[in-house]
Amino acid sequence: MSFGAVTIIGPGLIGGSLALALTERKLADRLVVYARSKSALIELQSACPGAELTTDAKQALKDADMVVLCIPIESMFAFVAPVAHLFKSSAVVTDVGSVKSRVERDLAPLLINNAHWIGSHPMAGSEKSGFGAARANLFDGATVVITPTAKTSLVADKRAEEFWRAVGGCVVRVDPETHDNYVAQISHLPHLVAAALVNHSSTEARELAGGGFRDTTRVASGSPELWTEILAANAKPLVKNIDDFIHQLLRFRFALEPEPGSANPFTSLLLKALQKAQRTRSELLEKKPNFHKRP
Amino acid sequence: MSFGAVTIIGPGLIGGSLALALTERKLADRLVVYARSKSALIELQSACPGAELTTDAKQALKDADMVVLCIPIESMFAFVAPVAHLFKSSAVVTDVGSVKSRVERDLAPLLINNAHWIGSHPMAGSEKSGFGAARANLFDGATVVITPTAKTSLVADKRAEEFWRAVGGCVVRVDPETHDNYVAQISHLPHLVAAALVNHSSTEARELAGGGFRDTTRVASGSPELWTEILAANAKPLVKNIDDFIHQLLRFRFALEPEPGSANPFTSLLLKALQKAQRTRSELLEKKPNFHKRP
Numbered sequence: 001m002s003f004g005a006v007t008i009i010g011p012g013l014i015g016g017s018l019a020l021a022l023t024e025r026k027l028a029d030r031l032v033v034y035a036r037s038k039s040a041l042i043e044l045q046s047a048c049p050g051a052e053l054t055t056d057a058k059q060a061l062k063d064a065d066m067v068v069l070c071i072p073i074e075s076m077f078a079f080v081a082p083v084a085h086l087f088k089s090s091a092v093v094t095d096v097g098s099v100k101s102r103v104e105r106d107l108a109p110l111l112i113n114n115a116h117w118i119g120s121h122p123m124a125g126s127e128k129s130g131f132g133a134a135r136a137n138l139f140d141g142a143t144v145v146i147t148p149t150a151k152t153s154l155v156a157d158k159r160a161e162e163f164w165r166a167v168g169g170c171v172v173r174v175d176p177e178t179h180d181n182y183v184a185q186i187s188h189l190p191h192l193v194a195a196a197l198v199n200h201s202s203t204e205a206r207e208l209a210g211g212g213f214r215d216t217t218r219v220a221s222g223s224p225e226l227w228t229e230i231l232a233a234n235a236k237p238l239v240k241n242i243d244d245f246i247h248q249l250l251r252f253r254f255a256l257e258p259e260p261g262s263a264n265p266f267t268s269l270l271l272k273a274l275q276k277a278q279r280t281r282s283e284l285l286e287k288k289p290n291f292h293k294r295p
Numbered sequence: 296m297s298f299g300a301v302t303i304i305g306p307g308l309i310g311g312s313l314a315l316a317l318t319e320r321k322l323a324d325r326l327v328v329y330a331r332s333k334s335a336l337i338e339l340q341s342a343c344p345g346a347e348l349t350t351d352a353k354q355a356l357k358d359a360d361m362v363v364l365c366i367p368i369e370s371m372f373a374f375v376a377p378v379a380h381l382f383k384s385s386a387v388v389t390d391v392g393s394v395k396s397r398v399e400r401d402l403a404p405l406l407i408n409n410a411h412w413i414g415s416h417p418m419a420g421s422e423k424s425g426f427g428a429a430r431a432n433l434f435d436g437a438t439v440v441i442t443p444t445a446k447t448s449l450v451a452d453k454r455a456e457e458f459w460r461a462v463g464g465c466v467v468r469v470d471p472e473t474h475d476n477y478v479a480q481i482s483h484l485p486h487l488v489a490a491a492l493v494n495h496s497s498t499e500a501r502e503l504a505g506g507g508f509r510d511t512t513r514v515a516s517g518s519p520e521l522w523t524e525i526l527a528a529n530a531k532p533l534v535k536n537i538d539d540f541i542h543q544l545l546r547f548r549f550a551l552e553p554e555p556g557s558a559n560p561f562t563s564l565l566l567k568a569l570q571k572a573q574r575t576r577s578e579l580l581e582k583k584p585n586f587h588k589r590p
Contacts, residue, residue, distance in 0.1 A: 123505040143503050172503065182500035190492055190511040195572035196543040197485055198579075200536070205477035206579050208438050208467065210418040213579075215510045216485040220576050224569035228562055235551040241495070242548045246541055248491040253537045256530040267523055274519035277490035281515050284493075284501050284508075 003163055004065030005030040009079065011044055013126060014096045015070025016134030021167040023048045024136040034060035043131050061086045066163060067115075069095035072226060073233050077106050087115035092159040094120040098183060099233040100147045100176035108151070116156035119147040119176060121183070122169060127221040137168065144169035147176045184237040189245055191227055192238070194220040298458055299360030300325040304374065306339055308421060309391045310365030311429030316462040318343045319431040329355035338426050356381045361458060362410075364390035367521060368528050372401050382410040387454040389415040393478060394528040395442045395471035403446075411451035414442040414471060416478070417464060422516040432463065439464035442471045479532040484540055486522055487533075489515040 006028035008015045015033070022028045031051040035041050041053040054060050061067060061083055069076050076095060087093060093115045097103045100119045111117035124142035126133060144164040148157045161171045174182065194217045206213075231238060255269040301323035303310045310328070317323045326346040330336050336348040349355050356362060356378055364371050371390060382388060388410045392398045395414045406412035419437035421428060439459040443452050456466045469477065489512045501508075526533060550564040 123503055125505070125507065127507075142505060145503060174503075178499075179503075182497070182503050185496040185500040186504040186508045189495070190508055192544070192547050193488055193492060194511055195569050196540060196547065197488060198572040198575050199568060200484070200540050200543050201480040201575075202477070204473075205480040206575075208418055208440060208469075208474075208477050209481040209579060210420070210437060212420065212422075212514045213481045213485055215513045216489055217572075217576055217579075218510045219507045220569075220572040222573070224566055224573050227569055228566040231551065231565060232562060239548055239552045242544055242551075245491060245495050246544055246548075248495050249487070249537055249541055252487050252491065253534055253541075256526065256537075257534045267527060270526060271519055271523040273494060274490050274515075274522055277493040277512075277515040278517070278519050280493050280496075280501075281512055284504060284512075 001027060001162070001166055002029050003027055003159070003166070005032065005063050006066045007032040007034065007060050007064040007068070009034045009060065009067065009069045010071035011035055011040060011131050011134070012070060013129050013131070013133045014122060014124070014138070015068065016044070016047075016131035017124070017136065017138035018068060018070065018167060019044060019048050019051060020134055020136035021139060023050065025166065027166050028066075030063075032060050032064065040131070047131075057083050058086060061088075061091075063088060064091055066159065067091055067093045068120075068163075069093070069097075072229055073097045073099060073102060074229055076103065077110075080107060080110050084110045084114050087111070089115060090155075091115040092156050092163075093117050094146075094156075094160050094163075096120055096122055098125075098187070098230045100145075100179045102233045104147070104149065104176045108149075112151055116153045116159070118152050118156040118160045120160055120164065121145045121147070121179065122164065123187075124169075125187075125222070127219055129223045129226060139164070140168035142169050143172055145172050145174050145179055147179050148173060149176065180234050181237045181241075184234055184241045188231055188234055188238050189241045191219050191222065192231065192242070193245070194218070296322065296457070296461055297324050298322055298454070298461070300327070300358050301361045302327040302329065302355050302359040302363070304329045304355065304362065304364045305366035305370075306330055306335060306426050306429070307365060308424050308426070308428045309417060309419070309433070310363065311339070311342075311426035312419075312431065312433035313363060313365065313462060314339060314343050314346060315429055315431035316434060318345065320461065322458075322461050323361075325358075327355050327359065335426070342426075352378050353381060356383075356386075358383060359386055361454065362386055362388045363415075363458075364388070364392075367524055368392045368394060368397060369524055371398065372405075375402060375405050379405045379409050382406070384410060385450075386410040387451050387458075388412050389441075389451075389455050389458075391415055391417055393420075393482070393525045395440075395474045397528045399442070399444065399471045403444075407446055411448045411454070413447050413451040413455045415455055415459065416440045416442070416474065417459065418482075419464075420517070422514055424518045424521060434459070435463035437464050438467055440467050440469050440474055442474050443468060444470065475529050476532045476536075479529055479536045483526055483529055483533050484536045486514050486517065487526065487537070488540070489513070 122144040124138050146160045164171050198217050198220050417439040419433050441455045459466050493512050493515045
């Protein structure tokens, strides 16, 4: 299987891993990797020996059958706007941004008439970033969300699924708004919470911290710049989720500190909540992503 | 080095790991393991071949030079009360409970005149429990807090430090109240938060969850019964920490949703908070526990 001429825009953790996976699995007749600066391409010379490395956007897009935008959300518009007319009309274009409504709103209008556009979000991040953390098997078994809308072409939908499956991912289809609410719950809120747990703790308390605290806060080691952009881009669903989450914490709080004179109900309320969480989390570990139908 | 006749009360994750470590490192002239029921001792017959296994508390305490209470906090009082007079007056007695003020209040008065009492808390838990999860190297490099008070004897303080170091731990001294505030920050609040994150998320959202969500919520797989008891026993410091933590989350919330018409300050506030968290967490990974002075 080959996806023809494939162009990766931005060889960071995700783009770099894609370049490595495409090289290793021989999934492209021609592989082009674009970066803004030459220095970002040096490591790829040996890691992806057959790839064309370029800092020229025009050359990167010329004749590309598949283009994957692997740059921060806020950079995508600036990158695409001046070159949107250069995409081959038969090209399938996708991205790897963590927030999809914003991408649909700002980017899709530039692309939808020039190529086959569809949004993607591989759930394969890490607290590390850059090509140094990239690896060919990053997508193995990872859930990759693709976010077709009513305007998405059949070609884009089919090629995107084939592409992400070819690099190892399990493809799930969700509409952009629903995706953004889901990732607020399982990624963006946990990130904020992890950062807040670290910042809340005192230096002395952290000297006692064991594996539990390290795991719970691992994501807080992610790039602050990248995450500020992601969280800000998904502010609306995130704020709603913060509010609901605080409500949950307050239920715990009042269970732990019942009204003076009232029967002490905390044990049963707390126990039920912890039992639910334990049960739910064990299902999480067993569950494989479903293959959703095209909307 | 030997600690003479050592008795472990309760062969769960911690007690079982202690029995394995003492056996492997030959740290006891005589090792006795007590459990309420015979069935809890079956696995130890082959795992700790030299140990005396008993369901008779009197026999377990007879002639013991060192006794480690490895049973839930709420069970400790019921276990110790009827047998407190049986401890050898030269015996060093400690526990492994996660909350120390409660233990000092309820248990220390029973023990302080009968033996050398000092509280301990090895920070070496896991989301697993029971002897099946026990391992001889559980304490290797783990922080073990000992909580001497003004009444603690020099003998208890010294032997407890030697004992925990001998099984691999890094010993830290903190007074009981301070300990309880610290563990509220780095263990109990993170546990509540992890459970709340799981319960807050929808089934559909969890289908997209990757390694980040799994790590952030790992501790929520811990025993609900055990954790309900721990959280309830530390309710007062925990409530204060929940309140402060919610305050942190609200700052994020209002940064993400600024007042209409106001300049949008969220990027810098959020960025600063995430930078602080990232920096602090990297220090966490580098840091080794300090050896605190005796108070």
